[in-house]
Amino acid sequence: MSPTATGGAVTGDRQVDALIAREVARRDSSLQLIAGEIEPTPGVRAAMASVFDVKYAEGQPGSRFHGGCEVVDELEELAVDRAREVFGAEYANVQPLSGTAANLAVFAAFAKPGDPVLALRLEHGGHQTHGSRANFSGRWFTPLHYGLRSEDEQVDYDQVRELALVHRPRILVAGATTYSRSFDYPLLRQIADEAECILLVDAAHLAGHAAAGTLPSPVPHADVVTFSTNKVIRGPRGGVILARAEHEPVLRKAVHPFTQGGPSMHAVAAKAVAFAETATGDFAAYARTTVALARALSAELTARGLRVVSGGTDTHQAVVDVSALDISGLVAQHRLARAGIVVDKAVLPFDARPVTEGSAIRIGTAVPAARGLTADRIPVVADAMVAAMSTADHSEHDRIRREITGPATR
Numbered sequence: 001m002s003p004t005a006t007g008g009a010v011t012g013d014r015q016v017d018a019l020i021a022r023e024v025a026r027r028d029s030s031l032q033l034i035a036g037e038i039e040p041t042p043g044v045r046a047a048m049a050s051v052f053d054v055k056y057a058e059g060q061p062g063s064r065f066h067g068g069c070e071v072v073d074e075l076e077e078l079a080v081d082r083a084r085e086v087f088g089a090e091y092a093n094v095q096p097l098s099g100t101a102a103n104l105a106v107f108a109a110f111a112k113p114g115d116p117v118l119a120l121r122l123e124h125g126g127h128q129t130h131g132s133r134a135n136f137s138g139r140w141f142t143p144l145h146y147g148l149r150s151e152d153e154q155v156d157y158d159q160v161r162e163l164a165l166v167h168r169p170r171i172l173v174a175g176a177t178t179y180s181r182s183f184d185y186p187l188l189r190q191i192a193d194e195a196e197c198i199l200l201v202d203a204a205h206l207a208g209h210a211a212a213g214t215l216p217s218p219v220p221h222a223d224v225v226t227f228s229t230n231k232v233i234r235g236p237r238g239g240v241i242l243a244r245a246e247h248e249p250v251l252r253k254a255v256h257p258f259t260q261g262g263p264s265m266h267a268v269a270a271k272a273v274a275f276a277e278t279a280t281g282d283f284a285a286y287a288r289t290t291v292a293l294a295r296a297l298s299a300e301l302t303a304r305g306l307r308v309v310s311g312g313t314d315t316h317q318a319v320v321d322v323s324a325l326d327i328s329g330l331v332a333q334h335r336l337a338r339a340g341i342v343v344d345k346a347v348l349p350f351d352a353r354p355v356t357e358g359s360a361i362r363i364g365t366a367v368p369a370a371r372g373l374t375a376d377r378i379p380v381v382a383d384a385m386v387a388a389m390s391t392a393d394h395s396e397h398d399r400i401r402r403e404i405t406g407p408a409t410r
Contacts, residue, residue: 029405030340031381032371035205035317035364036177039371041234043273048236053266059256072265079268082275086211087219089242094271095255095263096239099204099228103129104136105241106224109254110198111170113140118169118197120155121145124349125179125319127202144169148349153310154181160188164195174218175202175226178346178362180294180313182206185221198223207240208232209315211278212287223247232287232316232366235274238267286369290316293365296375300382309348309360317364319346325389329358332389336361339388340401341381380404 011017040048052072058065061073076094083092096102111117117137119130124147128135131143144167146160164172172192174183185201192199201218207227209215218225225242229235243251256263277283291314298308298318309319322332329345336343346362353359365373373381384404388397 030337030342030401031404032367033341033343033363033365034367035344035362036228036231037364038230038232038234038366040230040236040270041274041277043277044235044270047270047273048266050266050269052269053264055265056262057265058262060252066262072268075265075272076263076268079272079275082272082279083240083242086275086279087207087217087225087242089219089225090245091241091243091248091251093241093243093251093255094238094268095260096226096241097260097264097267098237099202099226099239100129101260102226102228102239102241103127103200103202105251105254105259106200106226107137107141107171108258109247109250110200110224111141114142115170116142116144116167117171117173118144118146118160118163118167119173120176120179121147123347123351123355124148125176126173127175127177127204130173130175130202141170148179148310150350153349155179155183157184157187157191161191161194164191164197168195169197171198171200173200173202174222175200175204175206177205178317178319180315180318181310182215182314183218185216185218189221192223201225203227205231205315205317208278208283208287209291212284214284214287214291215314224251229271229274232290233274233278234283234286234370235278236267236270238264238271240271287316289369290365292375293369293373293378294318294363296378297363297365297382300379301385304382304386306386316366316369317362319348319360319362321348321360322389323359325386327389328353329360330356332361335392335397336385336388338394338397338401339384340405341385341388 055072056066057069057072061076079094080092120126129137131138146163149156174188199222201222203218203225204227210217227240230237294313294316298312301320302308305324307321333343333345344362345358346360347355347358348360351359384400388400
C-alpha cells in the first residue's frame with residue numbers, strides 16, 4: 001500500500017492502514033463542504049509526522065521541566081515569532097491543544113467561577129465554549145447571551161451594549177461557529193471599554209481571512225484573540241492565543257500549568273509551517289477563493305428557491321435554510337451524504353425545530369478551494385445539492401454522486 005493511497009501514512013498495522021485508506025477514499029469520492037475542515041498542506045502533514053511528536057516540553061522556552069529541550073525551544077520561539085508577524089500581535093502562545101483549550105485558558109486568566117460572560121447565543125451561531133451548559137463556559141461561569149436581529153439576522157449591537165452595561169460581564173466574547181458575517185470590532189472595543197471588561201474575539205473561522213486581508217483583523221481591537229489552526233488556515237488541529245503584551249503573564253500561566261501540561265511539539269512545528277505559508281500570496285489567493293466560492297454557492301442556492309441566513313456571507317461558510325424543501329436539516333445532511341456531498345446540519349437563528357434536527361445546513365468551501373474547485377462548477381454543485389435534498393430515492397442519490405465527484409469537485 002503506497003503512502004499516496006493512505007494519505008501519506010503506512011503504519012504497518014494492517015487494520016489501521018485499511019481504515020486510513022478507507023478515509024482517503026471517502027474524502028476522494030465525495031465533495032467536502034464541512035465548514036470547520038481544511039486540507040492540510042504537505043509541509044504541515046510532514047511536520048505532524050516528525051520526530052517532535054515524542055518530545056516532552058512541559059513549560060516555556062528556556063524554562064522547561066524536562067531535559068533535552070534546546071531544539072524545541074527554538075522551534076516554539078520560531079512558531080511564536082511567525083504568529084506575531086502574520087497577525088501583528090504583541091504576544092502569541094502556540095501551546096493550546098485546540099481552540100477550545102485556548103478559550104478555556106482565556107476564561108481562566110480573566111474570570112473567576114461564577115463571573116458573568118457575555119457571548120453570542122449558541123442557537124444564533126455561537127460556539128459551545130461561549131456559554132453552553134454542557135461546557136466549562138456554562139458550568140463554571142454565568143453565561144449571558146446577545147442575539148441576532150430578526151430583520152437581517154446579523155448581530156444586534158444595541159443589545160450587546162445594553163446587556164454589557166447592565167450586567168458588567170468580566171469577558172465580552174465576539175465570535176461564532178455558524179455565523180457567516182464579520183464583526184464590528186471597533187464598536188465592540190468601545191462597548192468593552194464602556195463596560196470595563198475584556199474583549200475576547202474567538203476568530204476560529206476568521207483568523208485565516210484576517211491574515212489574508214479578506215476580512216478586517218480583530219487583533220488591533222481585542223484584548224485577546226483565540227483561533228484554531230485547522231479552519232481556513234491549513235494547519236494542524238490546534239489552538240493559538242494572541243494578546244496585548246500586558247496580558248502575557250496571566251495568559252502564560254493560564255495555559256501552563258493551569259489548564260494543560262506539555263504541548264504537542266509536532267503540532268507546534270506544523271503551526272510554524274502553517275504560519276509561514278499563511279504569509280504568502282498563494283494563501284491570500286486561496287482565502288479569497290474560499291469566500292468567492294461560498295458567495296457563489298449561496299447565490300446559486302438562493303436562485304433555486306432556498307434561503308441563505310443573513311442574505312449571504314462574508315466568509316468561507318454559509319447557513320442555508322432548507323425548509324422550502326419540507327425537510328429538516330438532519331434529513332438534508334443524510335440525503336446529501338448519500339449523494340456524496342458532506343455538510344453539517346444547522347439550526348436557524350430563530351428555528352422552530354429542535355437542535356437535534358434543525359432547519360438548515362451549514363456549508364463551507366475551504367476544502368474545495370484547496371482541491372481546485374472553480375466558480376464555473378458552482379451551478380452544477382447547486383443543482384446536485386437541491387436534487388439530492390429533494391428526493392429520498394437512493395438510486396437518484398447514486399446518480400448524483402457519480403456526477404458530482406469528478407476531479408474538479410473532489
